[in-house]
Amino acid sequence: EAQVTQNPRYLITVTGKKLTVTCSQNMNHEYMSWYRQDPGLGLRQIYYSMNVEVTDKGDVPEGYKVSRKEKRNFPLILESPSPNQTSLYFCASSPRDLAFQETQYFGPGTRLLVL
Amino acid sequence: GESVGLHLPTLSVQEGDNSIINCAYSNSASDYFIWYKQESGKGPQFIIDIRSNMDKRQGQRVTVLLNKTVKHLSLQIAATQPGDSAVYFCAEKRATSGSRLTFGEGTQLTVNP
Numbered sequence: 391e392a393q394v395t396q397n398p399r400y401l402i403t404v405t406g407k408k409l410t411v412t413c414s415q416n417m418n419h420e421y422m423s424w425y426r427q428d429p430g431l432g433l434r435q436i437y438y439s440m441n442v443e444v445t446d447k448g449d450v451p452e453g454y455k456v457s458r459k460e461k462r463n464f465p466l467i468l469e470s471p472s473p474n475q476t477s478l479y480f481c482a483s484s485p486r487d488l489a490f491q492e493t494q495y496f497g498p499g500t501r502l503l504v505l
Numbered sequence: 506g507e508s509v510g511l512h513l514p515t516l517s518v519q520e521g522d523n524s525i526i527n528c529a530y531s532n533s534a535s536d537y538f539i540w541y542k543q544e545s546g547k548g549p550q551f552i553i554d555i556r557s558n559m560d561k562r563q564g565q566r567v568t569v570l571l572n573k574t575v576k577h578l579s580l581q582i583a584a585t586q587p588g589d590s591a592v593y594f595c596a597e598k599r600a601t602s603g604s605r606l607t608f609g610e611g612t613q614l615t616v617n618p
Contacts, residue, residue, distance in 0.1 A: 394548075413585040413588070418610070421604065423606075425608075430608070430610065432594065432608045432610040432611055433594065433596075434608070435605050435606055435607075438605065440602055440604060445606070446603060447589070448605055449605065449607070476581075480548050480549070482549075487590055487604050488536075488598050488604045488605075488606065489536075489555060489598075490536065490554060490556045492536045493551045494539075494551060494606075495551075496548030496549045496550070497548055498546075498547060498548055499548055501545075
């Protein structure tokens, strides 16, 4: 089944404890992206990747890191999480760069609570 | 500031009626617009998109209208069904922002039986 998977789905952590949220897609997609969703603010893009070893900042990259060593994986790294990073995180992928009629597929989400 | 936003946070309709969800945007330099549907506990799901040089585009039971004069986008759902209950987002791909999407806040659509 073609899908985007994220792990973990739920995570409670404490301020300053490094964590990684994994994202994997099995569709051989070139474009992958991370978003966070907060009440009243909607979805905001954190980082995206056009292909292996090619990443770029979205609208809210502060406090996050990403890597794209393999085409299928795009982990989101929080080196020193803070309470303002408590949010619902979505990974997404699309076959190529964002374009008209190029569907972007979203993962199920990771709910993160930073105490 | 530049933004993509929605007129109404909630919309309640009767099953079988048509639904219209609106979105206002402020940036004129956009490649295309996208509508997403997000059901409770799930990630957003692509519904339909429209290029900025188009006025209208139709899909299965859905129609998107783009009025560039007033910078307004709408999603029309025909014969709304209970399964259409969800949050609907518009998103914008700006020509000047690389490969980034800017989302509106979302409208909660509730379909009453």
